Amino acid sequence: MVDASGTTTEPAATGPLAGVRVLDLSRVLAGPFSTQILADLGADVIKVEQPGQGDDTRRWGPPFLDDGSRDSAYYLCANRNKRSVAINLADPRGADLIRDLAKDVDIVVENFRVGGLKKYGLDYDSLAAINPRLVYCSITGFGQTGPYKDRGGYDFLIQGMSGLMSITGRPDDEAGGGPIKVGIPISDLVTGLYSAISILAALRHRDETGEGQHIDLALLDAQLSLLANQGSNYLNGGMIPRRLGNEHPNTVPYQDFSCSDGDILLPLGNDKQLRQFCEILGRPDIADDPRFFDNAARNANRPALQVELRKEIGKWKSDELIAAMEKVKLPCGKVNEIPQILADPHVAAREMVQDIHRSDGTPVKFIGFPAKFSKTKVNYRIAPPRTGEDTVAVLQKCLALDPSSLSALMAANVLA
Numbered sequence: 102m103v104d105a106s107g108t109t110t111e112p113a114a115t116g117p118l119a120g121v122r123v124l125d126l127s128r129v130l131a132g133p134f135s136t137q138i139l140a141d142l143g144a145d146v147i148k149v150e151q152p153g154q155g156d157d158t159r160r161w162g163p164p165f166l167d168d169g170s171r172d173s174a175y176y177l178c179a180n181r182n183k184r185s186v187a188i189n190l191a192d193p194r195g196a197d198l199i200r201d202l203a204k205d206v207d208i209v210v211e212n213f214r215v216g217g218l219k220k221y222g223l224d225y226d227s228l229a230a231i232n233p234r235l236v237y238c239s240i241t242g243f244g245q246t247g248p249y250k251d252r253g254g255y256d257f258l259i260q261g262m263s264g265l266m267s268i269t270g271r272p273d274d275e276a277g278g279g280p281i282k283v284g285i286p287i288s289d290l291v292t293g294l295y296s297a298i299s300i301l302a303a304l305r306h307r308d309e310t311g312e313g314q315h316i317d318l319a320l321l322d323a324q325l326s327l328l329a330n331q332g333s334n335y336l337n338g339g340m341i342p343r344r345l346g347n348e349h350p351n352t353v354p355y356q357d358f359s360c361s362d363g364d365i366l367l368p369l370g371n372d373k374q375l376r377q378f379c380e381i382l383g384r385p386d387i388a389d390d391p392r393f394f395d396n397a398a399r400n401a402n403r404p405a406l407q408v409e410l411r412k413e414i415g416k417w418k419s420d421e422l423i424a425a426m427e428k429v430k431l432p433c434g435k436v437n438e439i440p441q442i443l444a445d446p447h448v449a450a451r452e453m454v455q456d457i458h459r460s461d462g463t464p465v466k467f468i469g470f471p472a473k474f475s476k477t478k479v480n481y482r483i484a485p486p487r488t489g490e491d492t493v494a495v496l497q498k499c500l501a502l503d504p505s506s507l508s509a510l511m512a513a514n515v516l517a
Contacts, residue, residue: 116143117477126211134293140182152517155488168463180485187489187517244319259288263324353399
């Protein structure tokens with residue numbers, strides 16, 4: 102925002118991490134998504150980018166923001182509340198500047214290949230030597246150890262290797278069957294979430310003991326942890342999970358069904374809910390049938406139950422059936438498209454769609470932070486920055502560099 106004197110300012114951070122400083126050496130999604138979480142929670146995040154290039158995702162479009170920057174919508178989703186400095190870390194003078202910044206930060210996040218920052222003196226051991234309280238998180242595809250540690254990791258690759266695609270999509274014997282990736286980069290996103298969680302835990306330890314530490318976080322490990330019940334089904338029951346389309350491997354019925362005018366979602370999680378639903382249908386005998394009396398029986402007789410339910414549900418209009426279910430507090434709903442859910446009145450009431458303006462006044466819309474704090478409220482202070490937009494301001498404030506030094510570094514292409 103611009104104050105009365107014409108100076109660009111932004112609101113002070115009000116989140117629980119206000120006063121914490123992060124040096125973000127990551128790019129693409131897992132790392133930037135993690136540091137955006139920290140930024141939303143009030144941390145001061147300094148995003149380091151390559152001069153003349155910037156984060157790869159700036160060019161991952163269309164669509165692009167129509168403000169002259171040509172920054173992609175993809176980039177905008179993971180980089181709010183940050184300041185961008187463009188420093189060439191491959192130049193020894195640039196690496197020196199990053200080391201100087203690291204002396205006074207709480208957190209470093211990076212997603213270079215294993216050992217990729219060591220040659221610049223920006224690895225954990227090098228930075229911990231000058232800042233022992235540093236929490237340093239390295240995000241890679243396969244981790245710092247193990248036979249795959251030197252491989253590059255990408256979301257699509259991890260979704261396939263982790264087994265996720267073996268349980269996503271329609272069964273092989275149905276039309277359109279085969280492995281399908283999730284419609285969002287889920288492996289990157291869950292790794293970003295685990296990164297933020299782990300960093301907060303390490304900060305707690307640091308504040309209690311004074312010790313920083315290195316966090317080794319792999320996309321494959323994070324995605325494996327998300328196998329949850331499906332992984333447990335195999336480990337503890339010997340059941341090899343398969344693709345079931347929209348059906349649930351353990352709970353029945355828990356899937357979509359067709360009404361006369363469209364589809365509804367029917368996630369019934371227990372015997373009582375099934376009985377209530379069958380009463381709505383006017384078919385309590387379905388719930389009384391020994392084949393469907395409890396979840397184990399329904400699982401064994403899944404196709405027969407689906408035949409009975411499809412026959413009855415197909416007689417209803419979707420809005421009327423949903424209203425009847427809501428009246429007795431049964432879970433139900435429709436499959437929304439993204440424009441529908443983002444315009445939903447409940448989403449508006451929860452203030453989940455936000456906007457913020459760049460320094461030139463260009464608005465950027467985004468989906469906000471989901472948690473609502475009663476005391477340390479999240480605020481949105483800075484729109485996703487242009488590459489190097491804050492280089493001079495950050496280096497003057499954090500390192501007290503004078504204008505002549507900055508000009509010389511700019512002329513040498515160390516800064517932009």
